[in-house]
Structure formats: structure tokens, C-alpha cells
Amino acid sequence: MDFWQSFWDIIWWFFWAFVFISYLMALFSIVADVFRDRELSGWAKAVWMIFLVFVPFLTALIYLIARGKGMAERSAGQARQAQDAADNYIRSVAATSPSDEIAKAKGLLDSGTITAEEFERIKARALAA
Numbered sequence: 333m334d335f336w337q338s339f340w341d342i343i344w345w346f347f348w349a350f351v352f353i354s355y356l357m358a359l360f361s362i363v364a365d366v367f368r369d370r371e372l373s374g375w376a377k378a379v380w381m382i383f384l385v386f387v388p389f390l391t392a393l394i395y396l397i398a399r400g401k402g403m404a405e406r407s408a409g410q411a412r413q414a415q416d417a418a419d420n421y422i423r424s425v426a427a428t429s430p431s432d433e434i435a436k437a438k439g440l441l442d443s444g445t446i447t448a449e450e451f452e453r454i455k456a457r458a459l460a461a
Contacts, residue, residue: 362403369402437455437458
């Protein structure tokens with residue numbers, strides 16, 4: 333009997349640990365959303381934060397019910413912006429095509445910036461890649 337009691341005590345402890353960690357994740361998401369929302373005034377942000385500090389569970393529940401849809405939209409918008417920034421960065425550092433490299437080298441050769449031997453090396457390297 334003692335084994336089963338300690339077993340269920342451990343299960344009960346894991347349940348409450350899960351609930352607490354889930355609550356903290358929701359709370360941090362709400363705080364991040366409050367500060368991410370550009371339409372919310374500074375006073376409204378302050379009021380939400382005060383209520384989150386003094387009546388956290390009820391305020392979190394009200395916030396999720398009242399502003400949950402906008403919270404998801406703002407989160408998706410931020411993810412889209414991050415993805416666009418990453419895509420733009422990748423495009424900016426991606427290698428150019430061999431024909432672009434040869435055309436740039438030809439322009440440098442025509443302007444006298446590089447020699448014919450350097451042009452041939454650049455051309456061979458571009459065609460090898």
C-alpha cells in the first residue's frame with residue numbers, strides 16, 4: 333500500500349509540475365505579446381502588466397480569451413518577418429551564377445583592373461564550380 337501511495341504522489345507531483353510550467357510558458361507568451369503589440373498604448377500595456385503581477389491566473393485567462401486571436405496573428409507576423417529576413421540574407425550571400433562572375437570579370441578586364449591571366453583564372457574557377 334505504501335508503494336502505491338508514493339507512486340501516486342509522484343504522478344501528482346509531475347502533474348502539478350506540468351501545470352506550473354505550462355502556466356509559466358503562457359505567462360511569458362502573454363508578456364511578450366503585450367510588448368509586441370504596436371496598437372496597444374503604453375498605459376494599456378502598464379495596466380495589463382499590473383494585473384498580470386497582482387491577479388496573474390485570472391488576467392492570463394482573460395487575456396487569452398479577449399486577445400488570443402490577435403496574439404496568434406502577431407506571432408505569425410513576427411515569424412513571417414524573421415523568415416523573410418533570413419531569406420533575404422541567404423539571397424544576399426548566395427553565390428552568383430558562373431555567367432555573372434565571368435561577365436563581372438570581363439568588365440574588370442575591359443576597364444584594365446585585372447590582367448588577361450587573372451581573367452582566365454576567374455573564368456576557369458567560375459566554370460569549375
